[in-house]
Each structure stands twice: as structure tokens, then as C-alpha cells.
Amino acid sequence: MSDRSHTEILRSEFERAAENFSNRTKGRFDKLGVVDFSRVDDGAKVLEVGAGTGNFLQLFAGVAGQLVGVDLTPAMLNKARMAFPEMDLMVGDGARLPLGSGSMDLATTAQTLHHVWEPLPVLKEMRRVTAEKGRVLIVDQVGTERYEEVLAMNELDVMRDPSHASSRPPSALRTLLRVAGLRIAAERIVDEEHRLSDWMPEVEFPEDRIEKVKGFIDAHGDATGMNFARVGDDYIFNRRRMMILAERA
Numbered sequence: 001m002s003d004r005s006h007t008e009i010l011r012s013e014f015e016r017a018a019e020n021f022s023n024r025t026k027g028r029f030d031k032l033g034v035v036d037f038s039r040v041d042d043g044a045k046v047l048e049v050g051a052g053t054g055n056f057l058q059l060f061a062g063v064a065g066q067l068v069g070v071d072l073t074p075a076m077l078n079k080a081r082m083a084f085p086e087m088d089l090m091v092g093d094g095a096r097l098p099l100g101s102g103s104m105d106l107a108t109t110a111q112t113l114h115h116v117w118e119p120l121p122v123l124k125e126m127r128r129v130t131a132e133k134g135r136v137l138i139v140d141q142v143g144t145e146r147y148e149e150v151l152a153m154n155e156l157d158v159m160r161d162p163s164h165a166s167s168r169p170p171s172a173l174r175t176l177l178r179v180a181g182l183r184i185a186a187e188r189i190v191d192e193e194h195r196l197s198d199w200m201p202e203v204e205f206p207e208d209r210i211e212k213v214k215g216f217i218d219a220h221g222d223a224t225g226m227n228f229a230r231v232g233d234d235y236i237f238n239r240r241r242m243m244i245l246a247e248r249a
């Protein structure tokens, strides 16, 4: 798929999702202890690539001196602007950051790399804009290390949201960081139980898509490694997230 058509799909999905996105995802990072994990210093300049409606970047509000967000979807940033007027927000692509080299102390990206087909240019850009003693923080959903399970998980994720590119196994994220010139300083994997009805609320997703996803779960849910279990009309499942803190190698 060309980069251009994926960007169009991504913008149209997130334009539709923007209204409900912040509500649906509120609190999803609360248990991760992201700020402590990032080792960020008081007064730091913190960037988020794929800042969306700003909920993740806002976690750093108590410690950062400046919060900078870059995102491809204007509708998502408009929501962030309304909620967090003190943030510096720019429409842009993570693969071509509109920022000077070495200008940030901490470059983060949360729940965004799995929307990117080619994450290496984004990681290299995050490294470029990070100061020599700065750090890069990745938070993203990951699959298992079983190839077939990751394929099935991605088939389901793309069915739910066509702007999804690929969730990767933890080993792939580690390799990508190393190739981007980053050295891993810390990592953590966190499993959380979710409900399909919260993941695909009727206010945000077309009904036929919800039905298609339910059909896929009934037929292939066991193959995804996400531990789907039916609860009445709903399903519970496991979402695995990985946090990686890295330094310039």
C-alpha cells in the first residue's frame, strides 16, 4: 500500500473517531507509571509523535517545561487544543518531524507505531530530534512471538480499524530501535483485560463492522493469542502493551 493512500485512510478513520476517542481511551495509561518509567527531568521538553487528543502527552504536564505534539490528523489535534491549550501542537508526519535536531529532551510515541507501515523513519526522526543525553519512549500494543498469532491479531485489528498497519512482536520492536541507532535502557510488558463493547463502542463504530469483528472472533479468536472469552453478548480479551525507554547509541 502506498504511503499516500494509507495516510488518507488514517485521516478519515481518526476524523471519524476524534469525537469519542478521548472519552473511550481516558485512563488507559494510568496503571503504566509512564512518567516514572521515562526518567524525565523537571522542566524537560517532551514531544509526542501521534499525540492525537493529547491524553498521553498530558501525563507529563506536572513535570515538563514544554509539551509538543505532532500528529497527521488535524481533527484529533483540534480536540487536544480544546482540552489542553498550553500544548504546542503541529500537524505533521512522524517520518518528517518539523523540529530541530537535538531540540527535545524526551521524544515519545504512544499507541501510534502500529498505525505506521514503516516505523524505522519515524524512530530515526525521534532519535534525531532528541538531545544527546535525551531519551526516546515507545508505548505500543504488541502481539505474541508466534508468527501465526500476530497475523491473526493484525487481521482482526485491520477489520476493526483499517488505519491499523501492524502490531509487532516485542522482539521486532527491540530490533527496530537498535537499527534506528537507539540503545534500550528499560522495558516493561503489561497485560490488561478489555471488553469488546468498550473497544468498539456503537457511538464510534459502524454496526456492520462490529458484527464482522464478532464473526471473526467467533471463528478465529483463539488463533490471535488475545485470549478471547465470551461473556453474554460481549467478549473479554487481553491487550498487551510494551513500554521501551531508549537512549542514543
Ligand SMILES: C[S@@+](CC[C@H](N)C(=O)[O-])C[C@H]1O[C@@H](n2cnc3c(N)ncnc32)[C@H](O)[C@@H]1O
Residues within 6 Å of the ligand: 010, 014, 025, 049, 050, 051, 052, 053, 054, 055, 056, 070, 071, 072, 073, 076, 092, 093, 094, 095, 109, 110, 111, 112, 115, 116, 122
Ligand atoms: C491511536 S491514536 C493515539 C493517540 C494518542 N497517542 C493516545 O494514545 O491517546 C494514533 C494517532 O497517531 C496519529 N498518527 C498515525 N501515524 C502518524 C504519523 N506517521 N505521524 C504522525 N501522527 C501519526 C493518528 O493521526 C492518531 O491521532
